[in-house]
Amino acid sequence: MIFQDDYLSVDLAVIGAGMAGMSAAVMAIAHGLTVAQAGLTGEILFSSGFLDFLAIHPISEKRFWNNPWHAVHKLAQDHPDHPFARISDSLMHHVWDTMLTFFSRESLPYHRAVDENTQMITSQGTVKSTYCLPQTMLAGVDGLKQQLPCLLVDFCGLRGFSAVQIADCLQNRWKNIQALHLCFPNTNGLSEQYPEQMAKAMEIQSNRKKLAEMIRPHLKDAHLVGVPAIMGIENSVQAVSDLAEMLGRPVFEIPTIPPSAPGIRLKETFERALPKMGVKQFLQNRVLRVDALPNGNFSLDIGNTEMQHTITAKAVILATGRFFGGGLVADLNDVRESVMNLPIVSIPDRFQWHRDDFFDPGGHPIHLTGIEVDDQFRPVNASGMPIYPNLFAAGSILAHQDWIRSKSGVGLAFCTAAAAVDACARLISDKS
Numbered sequence: 001m002i003f004q005d006d007y008l009s010v011d012l013a014v015i016g017a018g019m020a021g022m023s024a025a026v027m028a029i030a031h032g033l034t035v036a037q038a039g040l041t042g043e044i045l046f047s048s049g050f051l052d053f054l055a056i057h058p059i060s061e062k063r064f065w066n067n068p069w070h071a072v073h074k075l076a077q078d079h080p081d082h083p084f085a086r087i088s089d090s091l092m093h094h095v096w097d098t099m100l101t102f103f104s105r106e107s108l109p110y111h112r113a114v115d116e117n118t119q120m121i122t123s124q125g126t127v128k129s130t131y132c133l134p135q136t137m138l139a140g141v142d143g144l145k146q147q148l149p150c151l152l153v154d155f156c157g158l159r160g161f162s163a164v165q166i167a168d169c170l171q172n173r174w175k176n177i178q179a180l181h182l183c184f185p186n187t188n189g190l191s192e193q194y195p196e197q198m199a200k201a202m203e204i205q206s207n208r209k210k211l212a213e214m215i216r217p218h219l220k221d222a223h224l225v226g227v228p229a230i231m232g233i234e235n236s237v238q239a240v241s242d243l244a245e246m247l248g249r250p251v252f253e254i255p256t257i258p259p260s261a262p263g264i265r266l267k268e269t270f271e272r273a274l275p276k277m278g279v280k281q282f283l284q285n286r287v288l289r290v291d292a293l294p295n296g297n298f299s300l301d302i303g304n305t306e307m308q309h310t311i312t313a314k315a316v317i318l319a320t321g322r323f324f325g326g327g328l329v330a331d332l333n334d335v336r337e338s339v340m341n342l343p344i345v346s347i348p349d350r351f352q353w354h355r356d357d358f359f360d361p362g363g364h365p366i367h368l369t370g371i372e373v374d375d376q377f378r379p380v381n382a383s384g385m386p387i388y389p390n391l392f393a394a395g396s397i398l399a400h401q402d403w404i405r406s407k408s409g410v411g412l413a414f415c416t417a418a419a420a421v422d423a424c425a426r427l428i429s430d431k432s
């Protein structure tokens with residue numbers, strides 16, 4: 001990698017700092033590529049911490065699958081144009097292993113049963129099927145499975161998390177829940193509390209001790225204790241096990257509404273680890289312009305509103321997300337790709353973007369639009385030919401998938417990023 005103050009030349013430039021962009025950077029470093037990355041925060045901050053793979057297919061029938069691999073195979077069979085249909089099982093296994101090893105090495109261990117989705121309760125009092133969940137939530141999975149008596153704690157001023165409401169909504173799924181309402185230590189009943197500040201407070205052992213003293217008199221016959229996900233940012237596992245030890249019971253976290261501590265943990269983990277691994281990050285910056293150079297490489301202008309850096313790259317992965325991330329932009333009549341004005345799979349009539357019923361079980365056609373790619377995850381033109389041999393796309397910007405309804409957000413980001421990086425690494429090694 002050549003890097004001077006404002007000149008950088010790399011193998012791969014990743015555009016986007018969401019789950020797809022971050023995992024692409026991790027995978028590319030594992031391939032020995034030099035990497036630069038630009039992007040704003042993306043959806044990671046909004047993450048519950050659950051890493052979904054695939055739980056529902058077909059979405060119109062809302063059919064749930066215990067085994068996500070079986071779901072992926074059926075989806076690929078039914079929709080050969082879905083991005084999962086272009087990726088081998090072995091690569092998907094590899095990316096999950098790589099990412100979970102990465103998180104674990106960075107003190108953010110995740111639980112996964114390789115061939116099973118796991119059921120876990122949410123702050124809405126529903127039960128969600130996900131593929132991997134933070135270790136700090138695991139005791140809740142066993143509690144639900146075994147119907148263990150549970151004490152569920154909420155806090156004054158923490159919005160969107162009511163222990164009474166969760167217990168009430170879960171009546172038919174987990175009967176043995178008692179609710180406890182507390183004021184968070186040292187807050188004197190403040191009317192508003194935020195998960196990030198609470199999580200930072202829980203990093204201090206004396207605060208955990210105070211919390212344990214407040215909970216202890218209410219334990220009675222509870223076998224385990226559930227709390228909102230506020231148990232630290234940097235070492236949540238330590239914070240949870242410390243509280244559990246003080247209470248003499250397993251403790252588990254439940255995701256809060258965003259921005260949640262598990263989302264912040266993921267974001268900070270990537271931002272801390274990737275520069276150490278050699279990725280040159282331009283965070284809180286966007287790629288303002290991409291040009292194909294006569295030698296086949298790309299030049300990228302990076303900045304906030306004005307260009308501050310120019311870098312060159314042998315290949316680019318576009319992982320700019322959908323409407324939320326900014327990769328797709330819609331006006332009254334059209335949808336366009338925001339960085340390179342690439343063609344997208346569109347639907348002709350504005351009035352067909354959404355179905356009449358917002359909750360239509362089939363989903364909305366607009367959610368299936370995006371970038372069409374070939375088997376190498378290269379954006380293609382109307383004739384199905386790659387637009388550039390060294391431009392790849394990954395994540396939610398891809399067409400023919402509805403990650404929201406199929407519960408496949410992070411799985412789609414990780415697996416497509418791995419496929420794009422694989423193809424890119426092959427191309428670069430063939431050239432050299």
Ligand SMILES: Cc1cc2nc3c(=O)[nH]c(=O)nc-3n(C[C@H](O)[C@H](O)[C@H](O)COP(=O)(O)OP(=O)(O)OC[C@H]3O[C@@H](n4cnc5c(N)ncnc54)[C@H](O)[C@@H]3O)c2cc1C
Pocket residue numbers: 015016017018019020021038039040041042043044046047048049050051052053258285286287288319320321322324325326327338339394395396397403407408409410411413
């Ligand atoms: C509220 C919410 C909750 C979620 N919960 C879950 C969950 O529990 N489990 C799960 O599996 N998934 C969940 N997801 C989905 C998951 O977070 C997304 O599917 C996934 O993050 C998509 O990742 P992405 O990288 O493709 O896109 P995004 O996360 O949208 O990232 C796009 C990135 O591209 C960047 N970008 C855009 N334009 C430019 C540009 N010009 N230059 C540089 N960068 C640019 C953005 O700044 C951003 O960094 C949730 C999403 C939301 C919104």
